Amino acid sequence: MYLGVKMKKMSLLLVSVCLSLICATVSFASGTIRIGALFSVTGPASFLGEPEKKTLELLVKEFNEKGGINGRKLEAVIYDTGGDATKAVQLATKLIKDDKVSVIIGPSTTGESMAVIPVVEKWKIPMISCAAGIKITDPVKHWVFKTPANDHIAAEKILNYMASKKQKSIALLTVTDGFGASGREQIKALAKKKGFAIVADEVYGPKDTDMTAQLTKIRGIKPDVIICWGTNPGPAVITKNVKQLGLKTPLYMSHGVASKKYIELAGADSAEGVMLPAGKLAVYDALPKGDSQYKLLKGYDQTYKKAYGTEASTFGGYAYDAFLLAANAIKKVGSTPEQIRAGIEQTKKMVSISGVFTMSPKDHNGLDLSAFEMVKVVKGDWSLLK
Amino acid sequence: MQFDQILQYTLSGLSTGAIYALIGIGFSIIYNATGIINFAQGEFVMLGGLFTLSCLEFLKLPLWAAIPCAIAASTLVGILFERLAIRPLKQPTPINLVIITIGGSILIRGIAMLVWGKDTHSVPPFSGDTPIAIGGATILPQHLWIFAITLIIIFLNKVYFYHTISGKAMRACSYNRRAAGLVGIDVRRMVLFSFIISSAMGAVAGIIIAPLTMTAYDVGVMLGLKGFCAAIIGGMSSGLSTVIGGLILGVLESLGAGLISSGYKDAIAFIILLLILFIRPQGLFGKSNSERV
Numbered sequence: 001m002y003l004g005v006k007m008k009k010m011s012l013l014l015v016s017v018c019l020s021l022i023c024a025t026v027s028f029a030s031g032t033i034r035i036g037a038l039f040s041v042t043g044p045a046s047f048l049g050e051p052e053k054k055t056l057e058l059l060v061k062e063f064n065e066k067g068g069i070n071g072r073k074l075e076a077v078i079y080d081t082g083g084d085a086t087k088a089v090q091l092a093t094k095l096i097k098d099d100k101v102s103v104i105i106g107p108s109t110t111g112e113s114m115a116v117i118p119v120v121e122k123w124k125i126p127m128i129s130c131a132a133g134i135k136i137t138d139p140v141k142h143w144v145f146k147t148p149a150n151d152h153i154a155a156e157k158i159l160n161y162m163a164s165k166k167q168k169s170i171a172l173l174t175v176t177d178g179f180g181a182s183g184r185e186q187i188k189a190l191a192k193k194k195g196f197a198i199v200a201d202e203v204y205g206p207k208d209t210d211m212t213a214q215l216t217k218i219r220g221i222k223p224d225v226i227i228c229w230g231t232n233p234g235p236a237v238i239t240k241n242v243k244q245l246g247l248k249t250p251l252y253m254s255h256g257v258a259s260k261k262y263i264e265l266a267g268a269d270s271a272e273g274v275m276l277p278a279g280k281l282a283v284y285d286a287l288p289k290g291d292s293q294y295k296l297l298k299g300y301d302q303t304y305k306k307a308y309g310t311e312a313s314t315f316g317g318y319a320y321d322a323f324l325l326a327a328n329a330i331k332k333v334g335s336t337p338e339q340i341r342a343g344i345e346q347t348k349k350m351v352s353i354s355g356v357f358t359m360s361p362k363d364h365n366g367l368d369l370s371a372f373e374m375v376k377v378v379k380g381d382w383s384l385l386k
Numbered sequence: 387m388q389f390d391q392i393l394q395y396t397l398s399g400l401s402t403g404a405i406y407a408l409i410g411i412g413f414s415i416i417y418n419a420t421g422i423i424n425f426a427q428g429e430f431v432m433l434g435g436l437f438t439l440s441c442l443e444f445l446k447l448p449l450w451a452a453i454p455c456a457i458a459a460s461t462l463v464g465i466l467f468e469r470l471a472i473r474p475l476k477q478p479t480p481i482n483l484v485i486i487t488i489g490g491s492i493l494i495r496g497i498a499m500l501v502w503g504k505d506t507h508s509v510p511p512f513s514g515d516t517p518i519a520i521g522g523a524t525i526l527p528q529h530l531w532i533f534a535i536t537l538i539i540i541f542l543n544k545v546y547f548y549h550t551i552s553g554k555a556m557r558a559c560s561y562n563r564r565a566a567g568l569v570g571i572d573v574r575r576m577v578l579f580s581f582i583i584s585s586a587m588g589a590v591a592g593i594i595i596a597p598l599t600m601t602a603y604d605v606g607v608m609l610g611l612k613g614f615c616a617a618i619i620g621g622m623s624s625g626l627s628t629v630i631g632g633l634i635l636g637v638l639e640s641l642g643a644g645l646i647s648s649g650y651k652d653a654i655a656f657i658i659l660l661l662i663l664f665i666r667p668q669g670l671f672g673k674s675n676s677e678r679v
Binding site for chain 1: 388391394395398399401402504505506507508515517519524525526595598599600602604605607608609639640641643644648649651652
């Protein structure tokens with residue numbers, strides 16, 4: 001018995017020695033630059049993580065085929081967090097300690113990003129989050145960046161447009177998850193500042209299948225506009241319900257549904273006239289040809305479609321931005337974590353998918369109102385609002 | 387509060403409630419035949435909608451042909467589920483069976499995610515989507531389909547359980563399995579029947595709501611829970627009281643969202659569930675079941 005235990009211990013030791021040797025050779029032998037990524041490829045936020053992973057794989061392949069960056073090949077180490085913050089923290093530590101990555105792209109959600117921040121700060125590795133939550137980069141953290149525009153930019157875009165149409169009172173209808181809650185807060189704060197009145201503040205669950213009750217209540221209040229903040233399928237159900245109830249109030253959606261999928265789900269007929277702020281990827285066809293992002297957006301959409309057979313999404317675009325930020329920093333400054341961090345912070349007018357990025361020590365997101373365009377659904381397609 | 391608002395809340399509530407009722411009856415049929423709560427019931431709702439989608443898009447069938455195909459396919463899954471997961475069990479204690487159905491539901495959902503992807507899909511309505519005005523309220527033609535099909539199914543249920551041999555046999559099983567076996571009823575076959583009926587009914591529910599609510603691999607979870615609430619309110623009967631349970635639940639949810647706050651919509655359903663379980667575990671309309679000692 002005793003001997004058996006001893007043997008077991010010995011063999012364990014042997015295995016671990018072998019393993020560490022293998023690991024060591026791998027990290028010494030590589031002249032490659034390792035990029036770590038944490039995406040929620042499975043789980044409830046898989047609609048974010050999956051296109052992000054595919055985009056990153058596509059980009060790394062593309063860059064390596066062109067000879068890498070400054071002659072050095074890239075290698076992406078991508079882990080699936082399943083949308084779980086605890087797992088994200090473990091995997092972040094693994095990326096840093098075992099895989100020895102120089103930069104981390106992701107995580108996909110705000111909750112995971114907030115959990116991983118202390119880890120990257122401790123080990124001094126730059127992280128470029130693909131989540132939208134404003135608290136990730138506000139207040140600014142030395143090692144942390146993010147690529148999606150803040151929700152309040154989208155909200156401000158809607159309110160500015162409303163002001164131009166002299167619409168004053170707002171009925172809010174938001175989903176009870178993180179995205180909806182954040183949007184609700186931002187709109188309320190902005191509305192107060194800009195002198196709009198919130199006359200109804202209704203919510204719905206992410207899996208609800210009928211929102212006529214909330215809309216009937218709103219109909220009784222007679223607001224100038226309805227602003228709905230959520231991701232599919234809720235907004236599509238609401239769009240159908242609005243049509244069913246015969247509501248004529250203008251309906252604004254968030255950037256969360258800025259994809260053809262939304263029009264398809266709601267039906268072109270019901271969605272007619274719905275307005276929303278959209279990232280430029282969704283509407284690149286409608287952009288004026290002189291737009292600085294046009295070529296890049298078209299290229300991304302077409303390559304993605306060719307590789308995976310589906311349309312490129314805004315979410316995949318977040319990973320695109322993050323990769324481009326890191327790649328530019330490596331090209332211009334260098335490939336150690338500190339050099340990459342400094343390089344990202346010096347980014348000026350970098351044309352990418354979500355917008356044109358200009359970072360500074362005070363702004364680790366780098367996007368402004370120009371990241372969104374107000375669009376309207378006309379005959380089942382987007383058309384730009386001026 | 388205006389009258390047309392109340393009318394709209396009630397109508398919306400009734401149409402959601404009819405769906406809860408259909409799913410709830412599925413729960414109680416299996417419960418009555420086997421004594422287990424089949425937590426995979428919601429997944430058949432999901433399968434109904436998604437199979438219809440596949441029949442429409444990949445097999446290019448017209449809607450009237452796609453629906454029976456989808457029901458048949460979902461029923462087949464129900465049969466396989468009973469054969470592979472429920473029947474082989476050596477010790478069919480209720481707790482084991484319940485855990486198996488939960489496991490089964492996760493498995494079915496997982497496979498559905500791989501087959502149909504994670505996206506939400508839309509299914510075309512049966513007969514257009516021009517709203518119909520009733521008083522100051524509006525409903526869609528699809529709502530009428532839901533009411534009509536629910537009524538037909540309740541009627542067929544009644545006929546089956548009270549006027550056919552196998553329906554009576556199934557009721558016998560629900561009162562006393564051992565005694566039913568002794569008088570020559572094949573209890574295992576009745577269990578299979580109960581799975582066939584309830585998976586088909588779940589699929590029907592999934593198909594008739596898909597045009598309104600759209601469908602995705604994970605719609606079964608919440609609808610299953612609401613259906614379960616309906617069945618509990620109805621005292622797990624496979625007849626009218628579960629239907630009324632579903633309707634009450636739907637209307638209360640809708641009125642609650644409209645008159646109190648939409649934030650408490652789901653809470654209302656589950657508070658009712660808890661209250662019923664605390665105060666009247668035999669259901670709102672049930673007599674206390676002293677005969678089942």
